[in-house]
Amino acid sequence: MSINRRTLLGAFSAAAAGLAGLGNAAMGVAGSARAQEAGGRRNYRRIATEEAFSIPEVAEALGHITRTAWDVPGMRLLDMIYGEERPPLGQRFRSGLLDLAANPADRLQTMDAHGVDMHLLSLTSPGVQMFDADTAVSLARVANDRLADWVRQYPDRFAGLATFAPQDPERAVQEMERAVNTLGLNGFVVNSHTNDEYLDERKYWPILEAAEALNAPLYIHPRAPSAGMVAPFQDYNLTGAVWGYGMETGTHAVRLMMSGVLDQFPDLTVVLGHMGEAVPFWLWRLDFMGAPSRGRANKRLPSAYFDRNFMITTSGVEDPIALRYCIEKIGADRIMWAIDYPYQTTEPAVRFMNEAPISEKNKAAIFHGNAERVFGIKAA
């Protein structure tokens, strides 16, 4: 859907002259990333913050899952990437996920071709969350070690979010501490629910406590909806990125806000992809209907938690109108750029932000400044 320029100008007639630039940029009139940099000039450091990888050991273990009778939401994507007969798209995803393990130069070449300075890497969804606890703990260690190797090898090109096994909170905390204190990684990734449970449940509080204590953000990446909510998504292939991911992950975030668990961990930073999984769009109604009251567990307005505890990224939503909404609603200092490599392609993600009709200052913050601050990435 393209911007209706007539509508745009009609709606904001007072600002019409100033907004004409938005219309042009949003309609793709402005030059591409490469054109802008034709003279070799680099306008921004570009740190992409939701960039996936796998390792052969995890890919093999997920392959074993595809050969079970286990019928679970999200199995279709696993089949596609880790099954024995892979369609071309599944093969493309698989190659992209395993490119670092095969030859880091392949990924660096893609990054260089589009002016991407750094990938903040995370083990791809569903991480180790579909394995039994022992397998999960073991594979998380292997994945984090491998990740730390790449970061050590290319400190200017890669940073990393560590994986852990929520199935065993005690060993998860041990791995989280090792990942930050020993391996020097930049935060954590969790793929929404684990065995249909959410992180607000008390058994998972040690994980939230550790992330807060380590001053390391927790990126809640989507996965297919939990069993207790998946039924309406099973038809028409809606469990995935088209709709189910957002409903699942947004609901996870709202549970963290409305459970009051963030009153226990006021300094925890949670990161949501996909323009905040639409939570920013709901903030007015969340506040109106979910203000603290008898019968509610939250001590603050939902938006107060969102302001204090959440960052969002642009992964998978390359929409200048949605970006502008989020800047107005939550502020440019709460938004980070992402590609979602290899699931989305690099060029349009770079072009989207290059051409975004926002101030240079905000563009720098979203392209790299916020990621440097939040994930402790050394400024260039």
Place this chain on the structure above:
Amino acid sequence: MSINRRTLLGAFSAAAAGLAGLGNAAMGVAGSARAQEAGGRRNYRRIATEEAFSIPEVAEALGHITRTAWDVPGMRLLDMIYGEERPPLGQRFRSGLLDLAANPADRLQTMDAHGVDMHLLSLTSPGVQMFDADTAVSLARVANDRLADWVRQYPDRFAGLATFAPQDPERAVQEMERAVNTLGLNGFVVNSHTNDEYLDERKYWPILEAAEALNAPLYIHPRAPSAGMVAPFQDYNLTGAVWGYGMETGTHAVRLMMSGVLDQFPDLTVVLGHMGEAVPFWLWRLDFMGAPSRGRANKRLPSAYFDRNFMITTSGVEDPIALRYCIEKIGADRIMWAIDYPYQTTEPAVRFMNEAPISEKNKAAIFHGNAERVFGIKAA
């Protein structure tokens, strides 16, 4: 959450001068509805499009439900309004819902006090959808007759959306035809799922066909999530308007788009409240991930269905930033104003739209022009 004026201006520095007015209005600096009209001048006809009522017969039948052992999402709200021991808020809702049945002058007085010209009335959620088919068919007829009486009595103040019983699609169609052809009502309301089923299922196609043939919009109003998705909403009281309503109703809308059912009924108009239940915010990702392809049932881009078949209202989201997003994304001719009486109060809903930082033309369209066009309400 208030607008961060610094952020706002930073983000759109090119348009900063023009946007200063937005900052002021959004922060509530502009005058109230009543102040604007102090001199008796009426700027806009105001038609509110999601205004609830009940009748004693339906309230009594819902009261019987509260005295069963039936444990179902949404029972808490039923208890509050129709139970024997009602808290003050439940009593206030009940009085508001039954004010027309008691004395229409009460509601008219509230409308007059805030300059509201017309309520487009609909039987409040869950309508007749929790009754057995015979009871539902019978109560729908009674409710529609009563509604038509008020509309006949006050043709300049009330219009109405008819209720039907999806439990029995054949008799639903008969009632839909009677409601439009005999009673002269303006469209239909349905409260999302019926017995955990959605309108894309083939048994409900006659209902969609009838709405299209009668050229009468179908307003999909929220109710608590269906049994197959409600589990994560059961904690922290999330089944209702704070979060579950939007996930349920947005999912219903996406099922209509992604099932391809709208290819069968290209002229059907579906209305969504609550700024489109956030579907407008997801359109970029819906299109990217849900384009027509092998394995997908939709023949068009999701946004193409949304453009052609959907209208939205502002009920329950009095947020100028969200309004502006929707105007830019889907166009002002697709948005209608609503209060959600008696669940939300009239004054802030009027003030929100009076002060909205949008053009006069768009304000007129959203306040009344679109509702006149879409619901066949005679222009004043």
